[in-house]
Amino acid sequence: MKIADCRVIVTCPGRNFVTLKIETDEGVTGIGDATLNGRELAVATYLTEHVVPALTGRDPARIEDTWQYLYKGAYWRRGPVTMSAIAAVDMALWDIKGKVAGLPVYQLLGGRSRDGVTVYGHANAETVDEVLTEVDRYVQLGYRAVRVQTGVPGLATTYGVSKDRLFYEPADAAVASEATWDTASYLAHTPGVFARVRDAFGPGLKLLHDVHHRLTPIEAARLGKSLEPYALTWMEDPVPAELQQGFRLIRQHTTTPVAVGEVFNTVWDCQQLITEQLIDYVRTTVVHAGGITHLRRIFDLAALYQVRSGSHGATDLSPVSMAAALHVDLAIPNFGLQEYMRHTEETDAVFPHGYRFENGYLHPGEQPGLGVDIDEEAAARYPYRPKALPVNRLVDGTLHDW
Template sequence: MPRIVITDVRAICTAPDGIRLVVVKVETSEPGLYGLGCATFTQRPLAVVAAIEQYLKPFVVGRDPNDIEDIWQAAYVSSYWRNGPVLHNALSGIDMALWDIKGKLANMPLYQLFGGKCRQAAALYAHASGRDFQEVEEDARRYMEMGYRYVRCQVAVPGQSTYGARGDDTGREIWEPSVYCRLVPRLFDYLRSRLGEEVELLHDVHERVPPIQAVQLAKDLEPYRLFFLEDPFAPEDIEYFRILRQQAATPIAMGELFVNPSEYVPLIRDRLIDFIRVHISAIGGLSMARKLAAFCEFFGVRTAWHGPGDVSPVGHAANLHLDLACYNFGIQEQHVFGERTREVFPGCPEIRDGMLWPNDKPGLGVDIDEKLAARYPFPEHPLNGGWAPVRRLDGTVIRP
């Protein structure tokens, strides 16, 4: 059999639902054999495209696509400086595509190459929100009736730009943490008394409060038995996890903004978090995520990969294949793709009864219609996808 080599690498930019997605296509010398990977860093997509096409493409063209680990390690150190989101997303696009090719060569869905299924499908958590407690309850009940057993609940803070809660119509990018920290425990007291004990409730702080207030919030939420409290601290404040662990037993999910192993390895090693929440493409792709999941298993940390709309259907499929194969799977974030996105990406994983199901095609199981993708260019935006600042009343920029 003739030796197969990588012949081309292309970054495909598309936004069928208005969210900037970057997908990498790695083509080979074998007719019809190619792989797809997710490189979506929606706040800096064009920087990722440049890294893929101007730096990593010439680095990998001519290589054997079977040599996934060697290609990853060599590309990782090729820039000397490493562990940044642009490099990692670019590297992820190629890495996932190589795993997709590997599955197609084996004629197996990727989870089989990871050791086979531990479960039939991945449980999802939905996003319920509202302008007040009653609206959040109604939204949560709607998801529960659809078969969801896990629901993240967020409520608007009147007059403020509240993360994750619909109903903010103030038009002001203003945020003050104290009202929020007093409001959230009351929300979960209300929800737990009305929704009962059968549903698992989650909440995302999104790093928006001073660390000591996040510690108090975790303590105040203990009576309501959350499935997890997400991102109580910014990555710059991770030493506070030691204090939090001594103060509260609320399960903690962390990692959405992590890119560097030195950020997450100590938290896992010292058992300071309960769920790892990384954006797989931001840590370098499937090769790194597989190692991270295995490391987490030895310390009782479960997976909860980042899975919003700014992860492409290719990235969601990668999440799912790990979810199916990893013993220490915890939960998967839900995103319902619009009809246009599903047309652009045939084979997108299916949601049924509050769970994400694979299609069992070889590799990642997702394809792309490039002609259709080209009909949905990135939308006009003054910051080209970047986040506008949210400020305190005195004008101070807050995280994130």
């Protein structure tokens, strides 16, 4: 069997997605996700100009060799564009291998380590009273874990708070919009939010919060300490991860668990954080970290240091990535949580899939391969629309982490 053809499909059923479809000379096809939010066409061009020409004629069964070829052969290694492109190829090849074997991908990864994948949803609202209603909505839907985000008094907009409660999409304009941030107001407001939520829902519900890289290490340490009475499952992305030593300072001051990694692209981005046990959950994702092959390497390293997975799963991942993530989640021994933001009906129609949500768990299904496809006719009805992620400034106008 040889790779006969590859197509890059860009579609926007509510938001932009980049999909790679690989066809073999025996008629077996596989698909992979290459979406990089706000930079989709950069990855599509990388695939079209540099990756696809190198795939024709290769043996699709040689997944590891192809991964190494695309990574080492590029010379200019790593980075979100390169690793998202490699991820798309990797996912598609695992999809093909599963279809050839007649097995779902998780069986090829060693079989089930659990019966279902625990996921968390996003409860967000401007006020605390409103967010309590949103948390309750997720509890009624069967979720066992909920991320909580509220507006900050005095700020016009706040990360994670949207008009549409289910389908939050921060990429909101062709040219980046600008938001304003004030750390002091945020630090004063947030502990009270979780006091209310924990009081309303008791100790059993897993609660999470995303800081979104906006604090310094000592500010993050202060926030983590102030949240300790409310027993969060994790405090996500408290600081920018380029300064990994900063996490050591956070660790010295708080026992609130820390999760980080959705912007990581390789195992080397999180090696120190894992091996020095500076984090509790690694949030690398299948599409931005080189596909199933490399994501498994990251989680295997993490398992040695009692760090669990907590993969990113927002709507900037297509259902192809969600399916791939679920197969990994089901198989690894050190699974923690999986983020799950539901896609729109239009997106689900473009990407028919077999995974399903039941009682707080996602199940990848038993279809051979990844269990997801792309309806190319439906995809063609939703052309690409330029969308950029916002930028963030302090009250005095200084550019800040978004």
